[in-house]
Amino acid sequence: MVRRGVPAISVILALQAVVVAQRVCQSPDALFVDSTASARTLHMFIYVPPSTPSFTLAVFDQADDSEVAQPSVFTLHAPNGSVAMQLNKPQRKAWSEYAIAVGPHWGIWRLTVTGPQAPSGARQPARNFFLVRTVGEVDLYFKPEPVVLARGLRFAEPQFGGPPVHQFTVQVPALERVRFNFRRPQDRQTVQVELTPPSDVAAQQRWGGLPRGSLEFLEVTGTNLQGLWRLTVRDVKGVYALGIEQELRLFCTDRPLMPMPYRAVVGTFVAGENTLVPARLDVTAPQTATESYVAYTDRIGLGVLFLLPGITYRVTASRGIEFEPQGVMVTDAQGFSVPLRRRWVRPAGWYCGDNHVHTVYSDGNDTPAQMVEAARGEGLDWVTLTDHGVGPVIQQVLIAHQEALPLSEPGRFIVIPGEEFTTPNYHANVINGTVLELPTAPLQQVIDAVLKMDRPDRPITVKLNHPTWEGTAKAADLARRLERLPLIELWNSREPEAMRLWWELLNKGMRVFAETSTDTHNRKTARLGHRRTYIYLGDTPLTAENIVRALREGRSFLSRGAFLLFAADGALPGDTIASPPSGEIAVKVRVLSAVPVDRIEFISEGALVRTVDLGGRLEWEGELRLAVKGRWVLAQAMEKDNPVPLAMTNPIFVRR
Structure with a gap:
């Protein structure tokens, strides 16, 4: 897989005189995307401090490796999520450089690379190997999701003359446990993983999961794991995947500029009840919109977020369809709570x-x-x-x-x-x-x-x-x-x-x-x-x-999106009732909904037998007589202009 006739990374950098005097962050050799689902998309992130006016983003060998139906796409997003630039100057065996003016957009930028599309009838996937570097007072890093089997962050063996060693600095905040997921080649002589803690951190490491070639994990535990850890992957051969369960960053430098995230304790409670409950937390800020951050409070409604100092975040708590989401704004808060409001009991x-x-x-x-x-x-x-x-x-x-x-x-x-x-x-x-x-x-x-x-x-x-x-x-x-x-x-x-x-x-x-x-x-x-x-x-x-x-x-x-109670002659869904002599059954319906309900429909043997118009209500309860000739009947709550019900019961059977 190694390409011939391509200068080594050290030589490439030496030829760039301007680089020597400036801060450089560079990805491992090599990154890649391809036309398969597992490696279709790659995200890299760039942290730009408030004091940095500009930086250079460069891609080595940005052009696709072979003929493709559609080329790879390199898109740079500003911290607020907007598209800042399409990197549209691909070259082969050379650096494509892009000057980036930061302006007011300090924070976390994202480079998203989408793989090429293979030509029609191609037997092999289309692939693009490349390197990425930044020049200037910024950090270049990855933020892996936990996944490693179906997709996720993947690295390849060197393609451009670099050593078969990948090194990352892992910024670990005040956690007690971290889990790294790997998918490595089955050859045990390749892709050796070494995780080195800071000198003042005591920790235990253990491997678990499935055998090589599938999902393995490295679990790290300790009283406080905070610090800059060194992750070294040696003897890189073929392709390996790396994921992390926690929201951690892998920096392409041993001295990140990004400050260590601080620990904020969060409680989620039901307004008016003062009861702590588990909930989802969505964390956003104008400086971090390119990084998704979702966390959950635990079984008793307490959780921990790790936030960057000096940034005002909006933290929104939600708890499924029965609760209204609520949000709070926080800046450098070591602890806070977020209310939830019940839509119904x-x-x-x-x-x-x-x-x-x-x-x-x-x-x-x-x-x-x-x-x-x-x-x-x-x-x-x-x-x-x-x-x-x-x-x-x-x-x-x-x-x-x-x-x-x-x-x-x-x-x-x-x-x-x-x-x-x-x-x-x-x-x-x-x-x-x-x-x-x-x-x-x-x-x-x-x-x-x-x-x-x-x-x-x-x-x-x-x-x-x-x-x-x-x-x-x-x-x-x-x-x-x-x-x-x-x-x-x-x-x-x-x-x-x-x-x-x-x-x-x-x-x-x-x-x-x-x-x-x-x-x-x-x-x-x-x-x-x-x-x-x-x-x-x-x-x-x-x-x-x-x-x-x-x-x-x-x-x-x-x-x-709705809670729907339905009973017929006192029976619940799944039950069987006798066919009444009159041919009519007494039904009770109660609906509680998160969105407006247009109508309640009653279905018997696949046919609509009656409709009750609710006109967009969120709550309704009623009793009525229903003529049913079929062997089963059910109720469904419908939105306007949507054939899929908001809620639908199982049938009550009618014995004939």
């Missing part, structure tokens, strides 16, 4: 959760612990971890369970082990366990294998995921051939096609219940619980077993 006995999330152990962005933390902060009562797996090779699924299950608290918050059984024709989520069928197994065989594992003391169930998604184009037809299916996932593929498929199965006499989840792969950009399923447990305790029972019995409704 959830009736007793109802709980909500998300049964489809992914972690770093498959194609997710975040660690299992981070996903659990996010689920709590989004106001959920449970989360089911469903990393991709198939057949007996599910070690990555099991290690995610191993890391997350100790965080479960029966009665308060539940972590449920699960798996997304993944085949080219269908995906099926196992809830409260895993299945060892081969990837060639028919869908009905996988469903029946799960049902055979079901026990009174360890209930387990399964759902068909996103049945109208183009990625599993045969799933809908496979569903129509099924004889048994406990659950079907809605609102995560083409709608209203998936809802109509469900109604079709119900009309065939199949007792299948609906469920919705987020299928989130990134807790920052796709919030857990933005689609959620509510279940009714009444006085029974919140446990994994009771959650599974409620799901498979249909004592539930789906929501993406």
Whole structure:
């Protein structure tokens, strides 16, 4: 992979006389982007202090390495997020230099590089190797996300004559634990990692995770890890990926200009109740808009942020659909609190959760612990971890369970082990366990294998995921051939096609219940619980077993912004009532919504039987008589001009 005839980095720098007298930060040899999903995008950051009027940004060998359909794109963003410059002077085997006038825009700039598009019919991905450097009183650095398998920050072996050693300075604030994720080549003689603490820091380091070639992690713990750490990667060969669970920066210099972030303790509480609750914190400032910063307060509503001194931040707290986000402005505050306001008080006995999330152990962005933390902060009562797996090779699924299950608290918050059984024709989520069928197994065989594992003391169930998604184009037809299916996932593929498929199965006499989840792969950009399923447990305790029972019995409704209660002749969704002699049933409906509700619709055997106009109300409660001739009926709360309901119940069955 090493290119011939290219001068070494030291020679390149020596030829640039102006560089010698100025501060230079330079990336390792080599960076790259390509046309694959895993290395399509690369972000680098530049910290510009208030006193710096200008700097030079340079890219070596910016031109693509071969013929491409569309070239790589290098875009520089100012701290407020606006596009400052398109770097459009690519050269081969030379530095393309760009003079940057800072003006009033001190803070964190971002260089985003998007990979080339390969020519039509190309057998190999299009790739672009390059180097980046800054000249001037600025810092050049990376801020890795935790992900290393599906995508993330990747480095290649030297392409431009540099040594096979990559060195970074890691700025660690006052933390007690840091986790570095790696994906290294299987050859144990390559990509050796050495993490050196500051001289005054005592810490323990341990390796964990999966074998080389998959996700490994280096966990560092200590009373106070604050300081500048040295991360050295030796014997770089091939490609390796690097991620960090915490919001840390990797500098391309041993003396960063950026000040050490200070520690701010944050509490999130419910206004008017003075009750601390877990919540999500979005942190923004005009000087840092290019860096996403999302944190969560813990199980008791306390958290820690690490903020740069001298910057005024807006910290916005949110907690899912049941609460209104609230924000505060803080500058150099060592401690503060952020209120949340309830939109409604959830009736007793109802709980909500998300049964489809992914972690770093498959194609997710975040660690299992981070996903659990996010689920709590989004106001959920449970989360089911469903990393991709198939057949007996599910070690990555099991290690995610191993890391997350100790965080479960029966009665308060539940972590449920699960798996997304993944085949080219269908995906099926196992809830409260895993299945060892081969990837060639028919869908009905996988469903029946799960049902055979079901026990009174360890209930387990399964759902068909996103049945109208183009990625599993045969799933809908496979569903129509099924004889048994406990659950079907809605609102995560083409709608209203998936809802109509469900109604079709119900009309065939199949007792299948609906469920919705987020299928989130990134807790920052796709919030857990933005689609959620509510279940009714009444006085029974919140446990994994009771959650599974409620799901498979249909004592539930789906929501993406509203709370919807529906009863017919005193029965709840999932129940069966006798057909009344009059042909009419007495129904009760109550809706509480985060957004205006246009109408309530009643559906029987897939047909609209009645509409109640609400005219944009946020709350409504009513009783009415409903003429129903079909074998099932459900209610749904609708927005204006949107075919997907804000909330939809499971059916109440009518015995004919």
